[in-house]
Amino acid sequence: MSDSNPRPMKRQCTHTVSPSQTQASSSLSPPPQSSQPTPTPALRPLPPAILLLALPGLLAHPPTHPDFGFSLFISLRALRQCLALPALAPDVECRAWTNLAEVGMRVMENGFCAAEAGCDWAIGVDAEVEKALSKGLLIAHKHPSLRPLRHHLTLLHAHFAFTFPSSSTSPKFALALLRRLIASFVPADSPATVYASHLALITQMSTLPSTTGPGPGANLSPAPLRAPVLQATLRAIDTLTTLAQKNHHPRIIALAHVIRLRVLFRAGAWSQVGAALDMAEAVLGLMFDNEKKNHAKGIVGAKGDAKAEGNVLPRWSSITAGDVHALSLEYSQVLISNSNKNEAKQEEESTHSDPAHSSLVIHTLLSGSIFFTFSGNIRAAEQRLVALHALVDSGALQGFKDGITQIPLPPHPPLVVQTTHPLILLPLAFLVSATAKRDPVGRNPKRRLWAEAGLGIIDGAIEDIDLPLWASIADRDEIVQRMARLKADLLCELVAISIQRSEFDTAEVHLNALLSLTNAPDLFHSYSARITLHTAHLAHALGDTERAGVCYRVARAVDDELNTGAGFVGAAACAGEALLRIGLRAQAQAHGDNPEVNEGTGDWLDSETHALAKSAIQRCHGMGGIFEAVGKTVQAAVAGARGEIVGAKSHLKSALSLSTLAGENHLRALLLAQVGAQYLHTAPLHAMETLAVCETLGAGMGAKQKEVAGENGKGKEKENVSAEGKHEPIGNAPLRLWVGERFLEIFKRANKPHRVAKQEAYNAVYRGAVEGMKGRARWPSATDSGVEGQPAEEEDIKMQDADPVGEI
Numbered sequence: 001m002s003d004s005n006p007r008p009m010k011r012q013c014t015h016t017v018s019p020s021q022t023q024a025s026s027s028l029s030p031p032p033q034s035s036q037p038t039p040t041p042a043l044r045p046l047p048p049a050i051l052l053l054a055l056p057g058l059l060a061h062p063p064t065h066p067d068f069g070f071s072l073f074i075s076l077r078a079l080r081q082c083l084a085l086p087a088l089a090p091d092v093e094c095r096a097w098t099n100l101a102e103v104g105m106r107v108m109e110n111g112f113c114a115a116e117a118g119c120d121w122a123i124g125v126d127a128e129v130e131k132a133l134s135k136g137l138l139i140a141h142k143h144p145s146l147r148p149l150r151h152h153l154t155l156l157h158a159h160f161a162f163t164f165p166s167s168s169t170s171p172k173f174a175l176a177l178l179r180r181l182i183a184s185f186v187p188a189d190s191p192a193t194v195y196a197s198h199l200a201l202i203t204q205m206s207t208l209p210s211t212t213g214p215g216p217g218a219n220l221s222p223a224p225l226r227a228p229v230l231q232a233t234l235r236a237i238d239t240l241t242t243l244a245q246k247n248h249h250p251r252i253i254a255l256a257h258v259i260r261l262r263v264l265f266r267a268g269a270w271s272q273v274g275a276a277l278d279m280a281e282a283v284l285g286l287m288f289d290n291e292k293k294n295h296a297k298g299i300v301g302a303k304g305d306a307k308a309e310g311n312v313l314p315r316w317s318s319i320t321a322g323d324v325h326a327l328s329l330e331y332s333q334v335l336i337s338n339s340n341k342n343e344a345k346q347e348e349e350s351t352h353s354d355p356a357h358s359s360l361v362i363h364t365l366l367s368g369s370i371f372f373t374f375s376g377n378i379r380a381a382e383q384r385l386v387a388l389h390a391l392v393d394s395g396a397l398q399g400f401k402d403g404i405t406q407i408p409l410p411p412h413p414p415l416v417v418q419t420t421h422p423l424i425l426l427p428l429a430f431l432v433s434a435t436a437k438r439d440p441v442g443r444n445p446k447r448r449l450w451a452e453a454g455l456g457i458i459d460g461a462i463e464d465i466d467l468p469l470w471a472s473i474a475d476r477d478e479i480v481q482r483m484a485r486l487k488a489d490l491l492c493e494l495v496a497i498s499i500q501r502s503e504f505d506t507a508e509v510h511l512n513a514l515l516s517l518t519n520a521p522d523l524f525h526s527y528s529a530r531i532t533l534h535t536a537h538l539a540h541a542l543g544d545t546e547r548a549g550v551c552y553r554v555a556r557a558v559d560d561e562l563n564t565g566a567g568f569v570g571a572a573a574c575a576g577e578a579l580l581r582i583g584l585r586a587q588a589q590a591h592g593d594n595p596e597v598n599e600g601t602g603d604w605l606d607s608e609t610h611a612l613a614k615s616a617i618q619r620c621h622g623m624g625g626i627f628e629a630v631g632k633t634v635q636a637a638v639a640g641a642r643g644e645i646v647g648a649k650s651h652l653k654s655a656l657s658l659s660t661l662a663g664e665n666h667l668r669a670l671l672l673a674q675v676g677a678q679y680l681h682t683a684p685l686h687a688m689e690t691l692a693v694c695e696t697l698g699a700g701m702g703a704k705q706k707e708v709a710g711e712n713g714k715g716k717e718k719e720n721v722s723a724e725g726k727h728e729p730i731g732n733a734p735l736r737l738w739v740g741e742r743f744l745e746i747f748k749r750a751n752k753p754h755r756v757a758k759q760e761a762y763n764a765v766y767r768g769a770v771e772g773m774k775g776r777a778r779w780p781s782a783t784d785s786g787v788e789g790q791p792a793e794e795e796d797i798k799m800q801d802a803d804p805v806g807e808i
Contacts, residue, residue, distance in 0.1 A: 011289040042538060049092050052082035056099055060469045063476050069112065073802045075103045075122050090143050097136035098149060101156050102470075106128035108164060109472040120616035123299045126164065133157045151193050155200060162204050174204055195252055199259075199417070203231045206263050225267040233263055251407045252357055254283045255417070258360050258472040261367050270624075273371050280364050284357070288383045355399025356407045359419045366425075366432055373436040376625015392429055397422040402466045419478050423461055427486045430454030434493045438626070440500040441700035451493040455588075458487045481522070487644040488517055490529055495534045500666045501701045502732055504776070528571045529559035536576060543734075543774050545584060552577035559754050562688040568627070571619040575630045575770055581609045582637045605641045613638050629658035629667060636674060649678055667736060669697040676742065684746050695739045702731030733769035740766055 044207035045053075056075035061068045061396060067239050079100040083093070104125045107113060112122040133153060155743070161169035164789045185194050206225060216598070225233065239261045244252035246492040257280040264273045265476045365388040372381035406414040420428075434450035465479055471680040491514040498507035499531040517523045519529065536551030559570035582605065605613075618630030632655035639648040652674055659668040672694035679687040728734065740763040746757040 006053040008228075010016070030747065047273050047460065049085050050087075050097075051787050053092060053096055053099065056103055061465045062469055063110065063471055063473045064465055068473075069110075069119075071102060072107050072110070072112070073119075076100075076107065076121070076125070079103060088141055088602065091146060091231070094136050094139040094146050095150050096142075097132045097139070098153055100649060101129050101132040101136065101153070101160075104132065105156070105160060106324060106472060109474060111473065112659040115583055117793050124509075126166075126647065129160060130168070133160065148190065150190070151181065151197070151690070154178075155197065158200060159448075159784060168304055171204065175201065178204065191247060191249070191409050191412050194243070195240070195409075195415050198236065198243070202233060202236045202240065202259060202263075205229065205236060206266070222486035225263070230263070230267045234260065237263065249407075249409060251354075251360075251408075252282075252415070254280070254357070254360050255407065257283050258363055258367075261364065265370070270371075270374070270622075272366075274375075276394075277364070277368050277371055281368065281548055284361050284364055286361065286364065286387070288380065288575060296806050326424055355396075356417070358391065358396035358399055358403040361394065362388065362429075363420070365391070365430065368487045369432050369436055373432075373662075374624040376628070376658055377434065377440065378661065385433050388429055389433070392426065396426060402468050404468050421465075423465060424482050424486070425452045427483065427490070427633065429484055431493070434490065438662060438666075440497055441665045441697055441703075443703045445497060445501070447493060448497045451490045451497070454485060454490045455494075458483055458490070460758050484517065485524060485526070488514060488523065491517065492530055492534065496537070499534070499537050502541065502730070502775070503702070503771075504538065504542060505734075507534075511535070511538070526562075529555050529562065529567070533569050533573050533576075538571065540576065540580060541773075542776055545580060548580055549577060550581065567618075568623060571616070571627060572630075573622055574612065574619055575616040575627075575634055578609065578613040578634050579637065581612060582634075584639065585609060585641070603642045605638065610638070625662045626667070628666055629655040629662070629664070629671075632658065633674075634669070640674075645678065649675075652678070665697050666701065669694050669701070669732070672697070673739060675737065676739070679747070680742060684749070688743070688746060695736055695743075698739065700731065730766065730769040733766050733773065737763060737766035737770055 012686060036797050055078040059071040059074055061071045065071075079096055082088075083098045088096070097564065107122050107125050110130070112119045113125050133156060136153045137150060137157070140146040141151060158174040158181075161177065162174035163170050165171060178197060182194075182197050182201065182254050185197070206229070211625060237256055239252055241256040241260075244250075244256060257276070261276045261280050262274065264276050315608060336460065355455045365384045368384040369388065372378075372384070383619060400419060401422060403419055405417050405419050407417060408414045423520050430453055434447050437446040437733065439452060461483065465476055467476060495507050495512040495514065498504070498510060511531070514527070514531060514534075518527045524531075532555035536555060538546045539545075539551060540548035556570045556573035556577070559567040559573065563570065581774060585605055616634050617631045620627040620634070621626075633649045636648045636651035636655065641653060652671055656668060656671045656675065659665075672690050676687045676691040679690070740759055744759045744763060747759055
C-alpha cells in the first residue's frame with residue numbers, strides 16, 4: 001500500500017565532516033584555518049615622479065646623524081631627476097620645486113657650499129634655490145588650488161632673502177615679502193600659516209642681519225635694538241595680539257606677550273619691562289605678591305636709646321642692628337601660602353598636558369627673576385625662582401626635548417614653534433638662581449650651591465643632542481656654544497663668591513678654569529673684560545693695589561670698546577677703581593702724606609679721582625638696584641672726603657636700603673662699616689651696635705661647614721683650630737681688623753681694660769691673617785729693585801688708620 005503523501009527525502013551531505021568540527025567551539029580554541037591561501041592584492045608600481053618626490057622625506061636625518069650630508073646629497077639628486085621627467089602634473093612639479101628649495105637651503109645653511117667644504121655636488125646650489133623659488137611661485141600663482149604652497153614658498157623666499165643676502169635679495173626685501181604676504185591673507189587661510197607669517201616678520205625685524213661671518217665676533221650677544229626698530233617690532237607684536245584675540249586663541253595671545261617681554265629685555269627698555277612682565281604673568285595665570293612692605297616706621301621711628309650717653313646727633317639717617325636683622329629676615333625668605341600651593345599644583349597639571357604652555361611659563365619665570373634681580377628686589381625674584389624650579393623638577397622640559405612645541409588651533413592644524421632647547425633652559429635656570437642669590441654669608445651660601453649644581457648639569461649633559469629633522473649643523477653648534485657660555489658664566493659666579501668669602505685659592509682655581517674654557521677666540525673676545533674685572537677684584541681683596549688699578553683700567557677699556565661705554569662690566573670697573581683711589585687717598589691722608597689737600601674746603605681728593613668718581617656715579621645710575629647702591633657708595637665716599645657729613649649719611653642710608661632690598665650682604669657690610677665710622681665719636685653706643693652687625697657679616701663671609709661629634713649628627717660642634725691656636729677661617733680679615741680697631745678705640749675711651757685686652761687678642765689674630773694675605777704671590781711692581789731675593793717695598797697695613805672703602 002503506497003503512501004499518497006510521501007515525506008521529502010533528507011539532503012545528503014556532499015562533504016566530509018572532520019571530528020574537530022563536531023566539537024563545541026570555545027573562546028580559547030584557535031579559529032579554523034582555510035586550506036586555500038588568501039590571494040594578496042597586486043601592488044601597482046609608484047610613478048617615478050611620486051617616488052622621487054617622496055625620497056627626501058624618507059631620507060631626512062638630523063644634523064647629529066653620521067649620514068646627514070649623504071642624505072642631503074641623495075635628496076638633491078632625486079629632486080633634480082624628478083624635475084627632469086617630462087609631462088609633470090602642476091601640483092607635483094610645484095611640490096618638487098618647493099622641496100628643492102628647502103633641501104637647497106639646508107645645504108647652504110650647513111656650509112656644504114663653501115669652498116673649504118670640498119663638496120663639488122653642492123656648487124651652484126644658491127642659484128638653484130633662487131630658480132626653484134621663482135618657478136614654484138609662478139606655478140602656484142597660476143593654480144588657485146596650490147594657494148597653501150604659495151604661502152609656504154613666500155615664507156621660504158623671505159627666509160632665503162634674509163639669511164643669504166645677495167645682489168637680488170636683501171633683508172629689506174624679505175620684510176617687504178612678509179608684509180605683502182600678511183596683507184594677502186583671507187579668512188579661509190590656515191591660522192597656523194597666518195601666525196607663522198607674523199612670527200617670521202617679528203623675528204626678522206628684531207634680528208639684526210649678520211654682517212660678519214664666523215670669527216671672534218660671531219659669538220657675541222646680540223646688539224640692543226634701536227628705538228625705531230623697537231617701535232616697529234612692538235607694533236607688529238600688537239598686530240599679532242589683536243589677531244589672536246579676534247580668533248579666540250589664548251595660547252597665541254600668551255606667546256605674543258612673552259615675545260614682547262623678550263624683545264623689551266633685549267632692547268634694554270627696563271622702564272617698560274615691568275608692565276610687560278605683569279601682563280605676561282597675568283595671561284599665563286601666574287600670581288605673585290610684588291608689593292614691598294613699608295619699613296619706614298621701622299627705620300625712621302627707631303629711636304632706641306635716644307637719651308643715651310654720647311647720643312648727641314639725631315638718628316634719622318641711621319639703621320640699628322635690629323632693623324638690619326628685620327630687613328634681612330624679610331627679604332631673605334619666601335612665604336608660600338596653601339592657596340599658592342594649590343595654584344602651583346593646578347599649574348603643574350596644565351603644563352604636563354600642554355608643553356607649549358610650560359615653555360611659555362618657564363621663559364616668563366626666567367625673565368621675571370632676571371628683571372627683579374636687576375631691579376634689586378630679592379623677595380620678588382625668589383618667589384619666581386621657587387615656582388621655576390618646582391616646574392622644572394616636575395619634568396616640564398620633557399614635553400619638548402627637541403626644542404619644538406606645537407600650539408593647537410582646533411579644528412585647524414597646530415602651529416609649530418621653535419623654543420629654547422631644554423639643554424639650555426635647565427642650566428640657565430641654575431645660572432639665574434646663582435645670580436639672584438647675592439648673599440655670601442653662611443656656611444654654604446646658595447649662590448655657590450646653584451653654580452656648582454649648574455656646572456654638574458652641563459658636565460653631565462649627553463653629547464647626542466636631540467634636534468628636529470629640519471635643524472642644521474649651525475643649530476647644533478649654537479647649542480654647544482651656548483652651553484660653553486653658560487659654563488663660563490657659572491665659573492664667573494664661583495670666582496665672585498670665592499673672592500667675597502676670602503677663599504682666594506679656590507678663586508684662583510676657578511679663574512684658571514675660566515681662562516682654559518675661554519681659550520677659544522670667539523669666547524675670550526666676549527669674556528676678556530669680565531675675566532680682567534675678576535682679576536682686579538682678586539688683587540684688590542689681597543691688597544695688591546697696583547695690579548688692581550691696572551686691571552680695573554683694562555677691564556673698563558675693553559668693555560667700553562665692546563659696549564660703547566654702556567656695559568655693566570665697564571661701570572663696575574670704573575666704580576672699583578674710584579673706590580680704590582679714594583681708599584688710597586684716605587690712607588695717605590691718615591698718615592699725613594697727602595699733598596693734594598684743599599685747605600679752603602678740606603677736600604683731600606685730587607681732580608683725577610673726582611673725575612673718575614663722577615664718571616662712576618653717572619655710569620651706575622639707571623643700571624639696576626645693585627649698581628645704584630654702588631653709585632650711592634661712591635657719592636658717600638666723595639662727600640665724606642669733602643667733609644659733608646650730612647650728605648654722606650644720606651647717601652649711605654640710600655645705599656644701605658638698596659643693598660638690603662637686593663640681599664647683597666657683601667656690600668652691606670661695607671656700608672655698615674661706613675655708618676659706624678660716622679657715629680664713632682658722636683654716638684659710640686650706636687656705632688658699636690652697627691659695627692657689631694658689620695663684624696658678624698664679616699665673620700660669616702668665610703664660615704665653613706659644621707663638623708659635629710657623635711652619631712647621627714648629635715653632639716657639640718667641633719671648633720676648627722689651627723696649630724697656632726687660631727680659629728679658622730677668619731672671614732673678611734681686613735674688615736674684621738678695621739672693625740676691631742674701632743672697638744678697641746671705643747673701649748679705651750670708656751676705660752674698660754678687660755675688654756681692651758680681649759679685643760687686642762682678637763685684633764692680633766686678624767692682623768696675622770691680613771699679613772698672610774699680603775704675603776701671597778704678588779704681581780711684579782714697576783718699582784721692583786730687580787735684585788734676586790730682594791722684595792719690593794711694601795707699605796705696612798695699618799687698618800686702624802685706613803678707610804674701609806679701600807680695604808674691602
